[in-house]
Amino acid sequence: MRSHLCNRCGSCVGLSEGKIVFEDKTGEYRPRIIAPIDDELADTLWEACPGKYFDFVKYREANYKDVTHFHEFIGPYERIGIGFAKDEAIRSEGASGGIISAILIYLLKQKKIDGAVVLGMSQAEPWLTQAFIATTPEQILQAAQSKYIISSNNDILPEIAAFKGKLAYVGLPGQIQSIRKLQFMNHPSVQHIEYIFGPFYGNTLHFSSVNSFLKTHGEKDYHNITKLYFRYGEWPGNMRVELKSGRIIELKKFHANYLIPFHILRNSLYCTDLTNEFTDISGGDAWAPVYEERGKGFSMVISRSKKGEKLLQEMCDAGWLSFDQISEDEAITMHSHGYDFKKRGGFIRIHFRRILGKSVPDYGYQIKGFKFSRYLMEVIISSLFILLGTSLARWAVEQFPPKFIGGIFEKTRTIWKKSTHKIKRQEL
16 A cells, blocks of 8 residues: 555455545545454455456456467457547547447447446546446546546445446456456455456556646646546547636647656556456557548557457447457557557566565566666666656756647657667567
8 A cells, every 4th residue: 555566446445344545636645544454354455456466367367268369468359450439429539539438338328238437537626537337328428538647446346336237347457457356256346347448558647747737837726627638639639627717728648748757656667567458348549650640539449358359349330330450460569669668668667676675566477588778778767757756856847838848758759769669679
């Protein structure tokens, strides 16, 4: 709970019967024990927690034994393709192609589910995320788009357990890993979950990123926020803040990415799951010039379980989704930067923690044997995260206009990607 291994999935809070709560959600956003916990509950919480231990091999065999394909980076899968929701209203509401929203709405209309666990923004505190159970297409669309600040979907496990009907669940890798552990335990809190979906995952930011964004625009109080978006408008979208005064602040996504190194949740650096490997279907942006130049939004879609593949094909046949299959190599090339960051960089950073005598996550497997140049590159990356995460660095960047800093960040990132391209692509 107090280490960098906590990903704030929320399972300990949701299962604790009120004995654990999240505190300081606009700060460190950590779970805190407020009442004594007996041994039986403690054992359950420990087993459900994905932060310290999640055996990829064990849970892959438990959930994807009969799946056709497997790749060390991609995980188990049936098919990979590029797609989007054919309903333009759904597509335009999504962060990329609206795939997950379309799937949930289709399942709801076909009465295959009665609700969906999704992540929206809190109505009471619109600057914070809030998981809820959507039971209408309108509610599903309200939860569309990515949220880049900390979320804790599994703190609503009691609501999931009490729900009358079948559910789909949408979450980030760490949240889903806990759900899979609970399913393996036959825990009653997850008995109504029929399908699991999720987006690709790069990183999560502390709420301090929103505070910093406001400060650079001369706004000091986040309580004045009425609406907060991270991918607003046409793909790839804008970070957008609407205030009580009527003022609207926007910055295009690629420029708003400058906030990442200053406010990243450290657990993001130790997560090795880029494409949400334990879902039935996962999806994320199709990062390739051929799609980026068209706008509108295209998603890379991965069907993983037999159930997920059947659903994907059914939706294509029914005209709900556009889907063009691509090869494994194309998929890896399209997200080479992300795979390198997660599957190489993640394990190198874990190795660094181990050398320093700090606790490390156990994923049941390791990827080793990287070239010296890749280790050296990671030393530079990790050093930058430590340096830029200091209060002095955060203060310094807030003295400049976000558009100026964002432009510099985007250009610097492009130069960095080009200069390290060979290192990152070696034997990928």
